[in-house]
Amino acid sequence: MKKQFKFIGRHLVLLLLAVIWLIPIVWLVVTSFSGYKGINTAHFFPQTWSLDNYVALFLRPDSVVQYKKWFANTFVIAVFTALISTIFVLMVAYTMSCMRFKGRKQLMSFGIILNMFPGVLSMIAVYFILKSLGLTNSHIGMIIVYSAGSGLGYLIAKGFMDTISNSLREAARLEGASEAKIFWKIILPLSKPIIVYTVISSFLVPWGDFVFAKLMLNSGISTDWTVAIGLYNMLNKSLVNKYFSIFCAGGVIVSIPISILFVIMQKFYVEGITGGSVKG
Amino acid sequence: MNNKFFKAVGNYFKEFGTAIVKGDIFVKLSLLFMGAGYFARKQIINGIIMMLLEVVFAVMCVGYAAPNLAKFGTLGTVQFEQVFDPLTLTSTVNDYDNSFQILLNSIIALFLIVVFILVYISNVKTVYRLQMDQKEGRHINTFKEDIRALFNEKFHITLMTLPCIGIILMNILPILVLIAVAFTNYDQQHMPPSALFTWVGLRNFKNLFTNSATITFGYSFTKVLVWTLEWAVLATFTTYILGILLAKFINDKKTKWPKFWRTLFIIAIAVPQFVTLLLVRNFFGDTGIVNTICANIGVTDFLKNIGLVSKSLSYIPFLTSPGWAKFMIVMINIWVGVPYQMLIATGVLMNIPEDQIESARIDGASSFQIFRKITMPYMLFVTGPALITDFVKNINNFNVIYLLTQDVFVTSNQALANSNAKEVDLLVTWLFRLTNEYYNYKMASVIGICVFVICAAFTLVTFTRTIKGDKEDEFR
Numbered sequence: 001m002k003k004q005f006k007f008i009g010r011h012l013v014l015l016l017l018a019v020i021w022l023i024p025i026v027w028l029v030v031t032s033f034s035g036y037k038g039i040n041t042a043h044f045f046p047q048t049w050s051l052d053n054y055v056a057l058f059l060r061p062d063s064v065v066q067y068k069k070w071f072a073n074t075f076v077i078a079v080f081t082a083l084i085s086t087i088f089v090l091m092v093a094y095t096m097s098c099m100r101f102k103g104r105k106q107l108m109s110f111g112i113i114l115n116m117f118p119g120v121l122s123m124i125a126v127y128f129i130l131k132s133l134g135l136t137n138s139h140i141g142m143i144i145v146y147s148a149g150s151g152l153g154y155l156i157a158k159g160f161m162d163t164i165s166n167s168l169r170e171a172a173r174l175e176g177a178s179e180a181k182i183f184w185k186i187i188l189p190l191s192k193p194i195i196v197y198t199v200i201s202s203f204l205v206p207w208g209d210f211v212f213a214k215l216m217l218n219s220g221i222s223t224d225w226t227v228a229i230g231l232y233n234m235l236n237k238s239l240v241n242k243y244f245s246i247f248c249a250g251g252v253i254v255s256i257p258i259s260i261l262f263v264i265m266q267k268f269y270v271e272g273i274t275g276g277s278v279k280g
Numbered sequence: 281m282n283n284k285f286f287k288a289v290g291n292y293f294k295e296f297g298t299a300i301v302k303g304d305i306f307v308k309l310s311l312l313f314m315g316a317g318y319f320a321r322k323q324i325i326n327g328i329i330m331m332l333l334e335v336v337f338a339v340m341c342v343g344y345a346a347p348n349l350a351k352f353g354t355l356g357t358v359q360f361e362q363v364f365d366p367l368t369l370t371s372t373v374n375d376y377d378n379s380f381q382i383l384l385n386s387i388i389a390l391f392l393i394v395v396f397i398l399v400y401i402s403n404v405k406t407v408y409r410l411q412m413d414q415k416e417g418r419h420i421n422t423f424k425e426d427i428r429a430l431f432n433e434k435f436h437i438t439l440m441t442l443p444c445i446g447i448i449l450m451n452i453l454p455i456l457v458l459i460a461v462a463f464t465n466y467d468q469q470h471m472p473p474s475a476l477f478t479w480v481g482l483r484n485f486k487n488l489f490t491n492s493a494t495i496t497f498g499y500s501f502t503k504v505l506v507w508t509l510e511w512a513v514l515a516t517f518t519t520y521i522l523g524i525l526l527a528k529f530i531n532d533k534k535t536k537w538p539k540f541w542r543t544l545f546i547i548a549i550a551v552p553q554f555v556t557l558l559l560v561r562n563f564f565g566d567t568g569i570v571n572t573i574c575a576n577i578g579v580t581d582f583l584k585n586i587g588l589v590s591k592s593l594s595y596i597p598f599l600t601s602p603g604w605a606k607f608m609i610v611m612i613n614i615w616v617g618v619p620y621q622m623l624i625a626t627g628v629l630m631n632i633p634e635d636q637i638e639s640a641r642i643d644g645a646s647s648f649q650i651f652r653k654i655t656m657p658y659m660l661f662v663t664g665p666a667l668i669t670d671f672v673k674n675i676n677n678f679n680v681i682y683l684l685t686q687d688v689f690v691t692s693n694q695a696l697a698n699s700n701a702k703e704v705d706l707l708v709t710w711l712f713r714l715t716n717e718y719y720n721y722k723m724a725s726v727i728g729i730c731v732f733v734i735c736a737a738f739t740l741v742t743f744t745r746t747i748k749g750d751k752e753d754e755f756r
Contacts, residue, residue, distance in 0.1 A: 010529075010532075010534060011535070011536065014529070014530070014535070014541050017526070017545075018541065018544040018545065020615075021544065021545055021548040021615065021619070022544060022548060024548070024556055024560050024563060024615075025547060025551060027563065027569075028555070028559055039562055039565070039568070039569075040569065041565075041567050041568055041569055041571075041572055042569070042572050044569060088442065088443040088446065091439040091440070091443055092439070092440065092443050094439060095435075095436045095439045095440055099435065099436045101436050104436075111447075112739075113736065114447070114451055114452070116672060116735050116736060116739040117451070117455060117732055117735070118708060118731065118732075120676060120678050120708045120711070120712060121458065121676075121728040121731060121732065122451070122454035122457075122458050123454075124458070124715045124721060124724065124725075125453070125455070125457035125458050125461070126450060126454045128380060128384065128457070129384065129449070129454065129457070144449075144450070147446070148446035148447070148449055149446055149447050149450040149451045150443075150446070151444070151446060151447055152447060152451065178428075178431050178432040178435075179431060179432045179433065179435035180432070180435055180438075183435070183439075207552055208554065210554045210679065210683070211678060211679075211682075214716075215716065228552070228554050231554070231555065231558070232554065232558065235558055235562070237687065240562075244562070247558075248559070251551070251552075251559065254552060254555065255551040255552060255555060258551070258552055259547065259550030259551060260550075262546075262549075263543075263546060263550060266623055
């Protein structure tokens, strides 16, 4: 009897915690179906229900809401960022993990220190450098911002490649394979999990980034924006009472693909982190 | 380690010296014409490439480096002027100096010059090695073989080139610019192109630690710094401990459907942070829904009675009064951070050697004792370095603070407001608003350097562990 009591208690606690964690999400979803456009301050659930926010989001673009355009912009930026970042990360990871050359350790240490320098700090300088190249307010500029320095994030991928057995590469070398061939034909196929992780995590960057996008895309032309700044703009004091529910609808739509990718990525993230450190 | 470093540098120049002294006429000619040594050894294409490089560098020096570096000392002297000609109805702009362009171009030029010198030195060494190879009858690579080497034993050069260029452009160059700006008076009154800015030495650093009637940066800096560290400690440890506890709770054998519970928590963090944080900000707004509910069930009055909410307010200032805002930020950060930690801890917990726990249990240890003596030490051992990384990340946790308090929190502290800071600001958010809203680049750069020093200090702790104790070859 006492055991049963404890069992129920344990699950009640979990349930309570889960509710706390899900309240904001539930609020987001129900408000996105609200018939009232502003913030509902009196009731948790909307009084009138409607699909109008989603209709407005996709079918009635105006000077504030350009959701389809934002989504397309962010998608294009994200695809290129993922592509370039993944290539860079894999190149650096392979070099650091599999090749031996003078100055390798120094280069690695330097990379780690450099990576600790928060991007927010040098942001202004980045902005001016891109401005002098004429790349602010352009999506190419955004892709450069997100992917150019990505080689520094090589550690997880390197940790993974460190676990691939040496004998494979040695055997290939004995048969006359060049280093490039080993990279391409042996290491890359074996690194699939970490490639998936790198692709997804760099793909997610432009969707979640807010700081750089706000700084770089500052023309005020809403069709240039990414989803993050577009949605942030809706909460402007002068707009929030007309657009809050639409903001929620936009949040729901962007969350669906992102959370699916996030869940897939987490699996690899945990593997990467624990795999590396436990064995070491 | 320092000794080793100086030795390496010494060797570097010694080799260069030997090459010059012992090299034949072609090696010496290479000092002037970089390709000479290659032509002598029939590496025609290498020679042409080196000659071209030299020409390009010379052109760069004359056309780009020299004009910019000449003005580097003053950062420009010609003020922007616009003259309107009433006859032709056009305005002409004089040939003005843009201080920022001069600064940026000079740094790039200096960088290129350093790179060229390195290439130059290694070039002389290479042609000397070619001379030795020839003398001793070793094989000298043809151009084709050189290319092939780039995909074989020199593959690392091929792989690293592009990522390094990217890192130099996006990481190193901006940091250099940032450091330089900290020594200038670049702010709203000195904004190129319409105005010039110039070097001011250490004045900005002095200002950061000055506290007077007009300059309150000293006061603000201390306050913001203290809160930044408090926040980093609180945010790191609350999420870490609670994450582990949650993971243990869910993974316990007595819990049914662990996967289901885990998924529920993951859903909460899978939604992009800017969406949830902006939403939560409105959730806890002064006229927001939580306030309505609290007023209805009497929580607001209760808090007023025990003095946690000022009597003059009709709402709970969740994100608008300093004390409440700090509390809420930490709480909301727990909400954001615990599921992440839970995920990581789950992975680690699954790897704890089962037999240790089993034998402890047989010896009669309570589950609390097991947690304290086995689980926690193990967790700390595995995730210790990550803990310090998290701490540094939290020092720079821009999103949580900015998204929750921007446009909502207004400071009433005049001294803070004077230097554009707020009670809830971290160093990074302060820096961001200084640049983005007040164009005070000089102070932002100084603060940036301070943050870097703080982060670097903490990083060095982890760094020595991860690099020095690197066991990369052990498990192969």
